[in-house]
Structures are given as structure tokens and as C-alpha cells.
Amino acid sequence: MAVHQAATSLVRDAKSGDDAAFEILLDPLLEPGYRLACGMLHDPDAAQDAVQEAAFKAWRKLEQLRDGTEMRPWFLGIVANECRSTRRSHWWSVVKAQQPEGTAEVPTDAVLTGLELRKALMAMDAPKRLVLVLHWYLDLPLEEIASVTGSSVHAAESRLRRSELELRRRMEGMRGYRA
Amino acid sequence: VDIERDLRSEFRRALAEVTPPAPWLGAAVREELRNRSPKGWKPMVRVLPRQSSPRLMHSPWLQGTWRGVSLVAGLLVLLLVAALVIGAHAWRNGDFKTHQVPAVQSPTIKQYQALVSADLQKSVNVNAFTCSNLDDAACLPRTALADAAEQHWLDDLTSSQPPARFAVLDALMRRHLARILSADQAFVAAFRAKDPTAHRAASDVQSGFGAVNLPVTSEIAELQGLAGDIVASGQGTIVSYTAAVRQDKASLLGSSGPTGAASCAACQQLVSSGLASCEVGQGAACASHIADIRAQMEIFQGHLVLLFAPDSLAVKAARLQADLAVADPLLNEIESALSAGDQGGLRSGLDALRTLLVRVDSDAAAIVGNA
Numbered sequence: 001m002a003v004h005q006a007a008t009s010l011v012r013d014a015k016s017g018d019d020a021a022f023e024i025l026l027d028p029l030l031e032p033g034y035r036l037a038c039g040m041l042h043d044p045d046a047a048q049d050a051v052q053e054a055a056f057k058a059w060r061k062l063e064q065l066r067d068g069t070e071m072r073p074w075f076l077g078i079v080a081n082e083c084r085s086t087r088r089s090h091w092w093s094v095v096k097a098q099q100p101e102g103t104a105e106v107p108t109d110a111v112l113t114g115l116e117l118r119k120a121l122m123a124m125d126a127p128k129r130l131v132l133v134l135h136w137y138l139d140l141p142l143e144e145i146a147s148v149t150g151s152s153v154h155a156a157e158s159r160l161r162r163s164e165l166e167l168r169r170r171m172e173g174m175r176g177y178r179a
Numbered sequence: 180v181d182i183e184r185d186l187r188s189e190f191r192r193a194l195a196e197v198t199p200p201a202p203w204l205g206a207a208v209r210e211e212l213r214n215r216s217p218k219g220w221k222p223m224v225r226v227l228p229r230q231s232s233p234r235l236m237h238s239p240w241l242q243g244t245w246r247g248v249s250l251v252a253g254l255l256v257l258l259l260v261a262a263l264v265i266g267a268h269a270w271r272n273g274d275f276k277t278h279q280v281p282a283v284q285s286p287t288i289k290q291y292q293a294l295v296s297a298d299l300q301k302s303v304n305v306n307a308f309t310c311s312n313l314d315d316a317a318c319l320p321r322t323a324l325a326d327a328a329e330q331h332w333l334d335d336l337t338s339s340q341p342p343a344r345f346a347v348l349d350a351l352m353r354r355h356l357a358r359i360l361s362a363d364q365a366f367v368a369a370f371r372a373k374d375p376t377a378h379r380a381a382s383d384v385q386s387g388f389g390a391v392n393l394p395v396t397s398e399i400a401e402l403q404g405l406a407g408d409i410v411a412s413g414q415g416t417i418v419s420y421t422a423a424v425r426q427d428k429a430s431l432l433g434s435s436g437p438t439g440a441a442s443c444a445a446c447q448q449l450v451s452s453g454l455a456s457c458e459v460g461q462g463a464a465c466a467s468h469i470a471d472i473r474a475q476m477e478i479f480q481g482h483l484v485l486l487f488a489p490d491s492l493a494v495k496a497a498r499l500q501a502d503l504a505v506a507d508p509l510l511n512e513i514e515s516a517l518s519a520g521d522q523g524g525l526r527s528g529l530d531a532l533r534t535l536l537v538r539v540d541s542d543a544a545a546i547v548g549n550a
Contacts, residue, residue: 114193
């Protein structure tokens, strides 16, 4: 409770123009924001750019943060939007180019598995990839995933399940086997 | 559980490879913020310096030339504005983002997936707006555009015979489309009547910590979810298929959902003790529970298309799908009985639904036991 009150007080200070308060709020969010951006873009340089841009947009849009709203899902939502807008055209081209046909060779080591997984992940559309990264890479609970994606908890869970199934099937397709 | 854990650890390892440590990130962001956000910073409006001196502009020759240039520039501006208006209209229609895929009477699986994919993308594009303000003049035109896309989608489905694999989801999508169109009619009427409760959004409207779930919102979400299942449909292995069925079985009648969230409480309540909310006088709560059961059954059906059975499990999978397919007409009957106040019809419908849920659970157990 005390932590929440302190955060609320910091948000109020930041909204009134206290840059130091904003930096205190932002600091612990940069690492999850960077991991989210890396998970979405698979490109550390682009991820850093996305986080920097998101931080700037968060500063500009701080007035829009409703009182009582948690800062982390709000900021991660901005990072996710930044990732989407910077690489939208690329995503579409990847989605179209990588339909799984089940013709790849069976991987034999973790490196290949990692490559396959990233390839399968990049072939998925952005909303599905986002919930997977939030849940499996950032360990966010469903309630927070729902806040980041602007949906209900039920909708977030439903999307997560569908995304998991699709990822699993795409990976199996790339491995080219049918058990 | 092991499969889940394996995939999760593979996922973490794969993404860790593209996430090198960035200890300088905090300092870089702070520096960037300081550079870009000095006190009183406002978006910079660039004012171009005048290119010509006033004395030169008084030359008659130059004045004539300047008038011609001004005329051409004016025409260009008009053309640009017209192009922007037409472009914005086409963009809202989704014409730039989707390819028109003609409906074919008996499409192949790929043709049908392409058709659904195009209609889905268009639906996503035109539904990306929220109307929660009665003064928003764009609400009704946007709703009309969304309805045009939904009607087009419905027409596409009606004029095509879906491949057998997608027949059940095809019927479910048509029902969602009809409900979206109907909910939008109600929204438009409420908006025109200046009803302050008139809202329309394709995703849940955030309100503080919670979300306002609107009828049209859940219909759109379920429609787009099912369409996504069709577009990404592919065959699973025994391992992945049984894992998926196990999770949906747990969501339906298990103690908790696969991601740890609450599963279908209404399904469990119906099977264990009956739905108390469907006794006389609790219409809204009963309708909500029926909707929950319907949503859970639809999600299960969608997953079985997204990841369809390997050949060795095809017979058992067909039995499960056939039983799940009975749910939709049965739920329609239950809803009709509820809205008509037919308590006898409601009770017999719920009895049949309870039997069906148990049978679906048993079908799923036969598949899971195979693993």
C-alpha cells in the first residue's frame, strides 16, 4: 500500500513537471521495456531505439496516464506500439514470406531450436507475438498483459492460448516431422 | 506440464540470444530525454524564411511569373488535399491494406483461408476506433464503414461452401457477424437518441483498472479469434495435439485454466450442481453464464481447427468435434427459451447441455489418454 502511494505521489510530481520524479518512475521500466522490444523485434539496436522513443513519448503523454493506473503496463503498451510502428512493413513481409510448409530439416541442437523458434515467432502476427513475449519472456500475469494490450483478462488469456498453439504448430512445421 | 515447461525454457533461451545486456540504456535514455525535452519544450514548428526580397517582387515580370507560380501551387495544394481525402477514405476502408479476394462457390482450403484472411484484415482495419462520446461526429460514419465490411464478409461466407475442415467455424462466424450487425443497429439507434450509455469499441474500453465489455466488443473478439484460427490452421503432432486438447479439457471442466486463470466456472457449475442463476428471476446472470459456456465451447472448437488432429487421432478427433458442434444449436435453443421466459424449455435445454459437456469431456479424455 505504501509503495503504491509513493508511486502515485511520484506520478503526480512527474505530471506537474518534475523530471527527476519521471526518471525515478521510468528507471525500473527500461529493462522490461528493452526485453519486450528485443522479443518483438529480434534486433537489439532497433529495440534500444524503440525504448528511447517510447520513453520520450511516455514523457510527452504523461498527462494521459489516469490516476491510479499502474505505470508498467502503460509504458510497455507504448513500447509495444513503438515496435509495431517502426517495423510494421517488415512484419507484414515476414508474415507473408514464412508460411510453414514442414520442409525444414530436423534441428539437432539448441542453436537451431532457437533459430526456429525466433523464425516461428516472427512469422506470427504482432498481437499474438506480443502476448507470448509478455507472458513467457517477461513473466507478466494475465491481468497485466490485459492492461498492456487493452483487453479483458479473458480476451488476453484466449489470445495467449491461441498464440501458444500456433507457435507450437509452426515450430513443428519447421522441423518437418509428424509424430 | 513438461511440454509447457520445455517450450517456455526454449522460448526464454531463444529470446535471450537476441537480448544482449545493455547497461548503458538507462544513461542513454536519460541523455536523450534531456536533449529532447528541455523545460517548456513544445513540438517545433519550422518557419521557412522568405526566399524573395520585397524589392524584387515589385518587378512586373516577376509579378506575372509569381501569379502563375501561385496559381500552379494553388492547384497542386487542391490536388494534394483531394488525394489526401480520397486516400484517407480508402485507408479507412482498408483498401490499401487488404487484397480483394473473390468469393468462390467451392473454394479449396487455401482459397478459403485467403478469403477469410482478407475479410479479417479488413475487419481489423475498419474496427480500430472507439465511440464513447456522443459529440464525436465520426462515430456513425465509422460504424457504417465497419458494418459495410462485416456485411461484405457475411456475403462472402454465404456465397461460399466452406471446406469440411472449416464448416463449423464458418457457421459460428456467420452467427457472430449477424450479431455484430444487430448490435451496431442498436448502437446507432442509441447514439442518435443521445443515450449516454451508447458505446462502441472493437476492444474493451478501459475504465480505471477495469474494462467495459460491450456486446459488440466480445462478438468482434470472438469472430476475429475464430477467423485467425482458420487462417493459421495446420496439422499438429500427437504430442502437440494431445497437449492442446488436455489444456482445453482443463479449461472446460478442470479446476483451473491452462495459464492459471479461472477456467469456465459456469461449465463446472452446470455439471456439478446446475446453474442456480437460471432459476426464475435471474435472467441477466443466466444469460451471462450461458454466454460464458458458449465462449468456452467456441474457443475449444477454434483450437481444434487451429491445430487439427494428426491422422492417427482423426477418428477420436472427429467424435470430439461432432459433439462440440452440437453445442451451438443447443445453446441457441437455451437462449431462445430464456428470452421467451420458457422455464421448462430452459431446464430441459440445460439438462441436455450438461450431458453434452460430460460427453465432450469424455471425448477429450479418450484423446488425452492416447498420449
